[in-house]
Amino acid sequence: MQIRRASSEDIPKIISLLKSSLGESLLPKSVEFWNWKHLQNPFGESPVLLACEADEIIGVRAFLRWEYREGNQKYQALRAVDTAVHPNYQGKGLFTKLTTQLIDEVKKEGFDLIFNTPNGKSLPGYLKMGWEKWGKLPLKVKLKVPNKSEKASKTKDWEEIAGLIARLEKSPPWTEGVRTSQVPGYIHWRYRDCPIVDYQFASDGETFLMIYRLKEGKKGMELRIVDLFHHSDFGKNQRELLRNEFNQICKNSGTIWVSFSGLNYDSDILNLGLVPILDRGPLVTLRKLREDLNPKDLNWKWSLGDLELF
Template sequence: MEFRIAQEHDIPAIVNLLKQSLGESLMPKSEGYWRWKHVENPFGPSPVLVCWEDGELIGVRAFMRWEWRQKDQRYRAVRAVDTATHPNHQGKGIFKKLTLSLVDTCTQAGDHFVFNTPNTQSKPGYLKMGWSEAGRLPVKMSIVRPIHMIRNGLFGGNKREGAASSALSEHLRHPQLDALLKKYFQHQASLSTSSSVAYLKWRYLDVPVANYVGIAEEQKGELTGLVIGRIKPSRFGRELRITDCFLAKESDGRELMLQLKEKRKQWGIDYITLSGTVSVSTEKIFRSAIRTSLGPVVTIRSLSLKDLSGLQDFNQWSPTLGDLELF
């Protein structure tokens, strides 16, 4: 077996191995999606290890780069995402060797910690390799059409994505978006994704596997608020998943609330979900949301940063649903 850093020419074989090992599942496997996630990521290209034997790719492991910030402090992180072992070579320890090799590589490179949201099948393996549970991400829900949700739950809801128009592209190209983000981070106390204009365009406009909507607020010619979300069908109807929300300190969010009320009718929304770790300013818009236990379990492992207590139970860590979905 040959273990080495992945090269550009390995991408077609990597995508083929992912299809062989995992199938299409919820996310389609394609070179475009791989490049978006691991090459075009504004936080930097992913460290990827591959395993070859007799001219055939039999294993791959990718850690996706991410950056978190708390006031002026920046944290370089990686997230354990894509991994696959050829069906004929499973049980040989390839996954473990690739994963721990990347852990060593990223630690030596000065990355602070690694995180991910494993499923119930893969989580025990991560715990054995030194990961620990940071807790279940709290998710809040706001019921919009309870009768529709009950009926959908009993008789089956509309599973189609459906079309929804919004000016998200215009909002993310607004000349004052950078100023809004700077104002938002001035009063954001907990650890959150280091969002920038480039990041938001990559995350919500360039993403090849999902469509997003947005609403924005302006006061006296200044951009003072932005809400981004995705309309997702479920067994209970149409969910508006709030993936990111930015509010300037001087905004009370009333205009955004009015727009959201109008749009949820236009889009036929049955319920709204958002991260329960959102900022105090975001709470202004979603006051009626109730806390649930629907969020994913997040696991973490120390790299060069040894004290991860601030990440436990999301006391000082505020991931959004946009930070964790799709990846």
């Protein structure tokens, strides 16, 4: 068996392995999605390891590159994402072998930490390999009575806010703490160009940008707020504009509940009522790559957009 770094020529076989090992139930597996996620990422291409027998790929382990920032301090991070082992080779320690070898390699490349949001099945394996629980993101929810005379909201053109996005990506962070670096191209890549989710936005085109998605569930339509950006010109009048537009979006969409998961909820900006904040968001785990840095001690300001499963 050979373990080596992946190349672009391997992608069709990687997709085939993901499909045979994981199926299509959770996330779609396609060359387009893989390229967007691992090659077009503005933080850089993902380090990916493959296990091969002859010409067959029997295992894959990918870490998605990410960058966080607090003031002038940058943290080069990775997110543990796509992993799969061919059904004929499962239960033989290949997942652990690929993961630990890739950890050793990225340590030498100067990365600071790894983060992810494992499910209950995969969590024990990560904890054995040195991951630590940070905890669950807080979740704020608001129940709404759906509007009986729904009026479809007009889909907005991302080009209308291109200037605002450019300003946001050049501006210093609007809040203290460790946040995703707003490098040029990040917002478009993460939200406008995502091939599997139709993200929408509310904005005045000048000072604020709220990213959300509509998700149909068993209990009805959910409006899920995933990110909120603004800069120093965002004042009282702009907050009122945001609240008015937000309320109109909720009314037109037929939403029965609104959710805001993350560490940046501010009732002065967007008040979602009196329901207590719940400990029901994604479980975050961290793996340090530097002995002098414990990522659990950082002042994290994650948004849901940083941690949504994709």
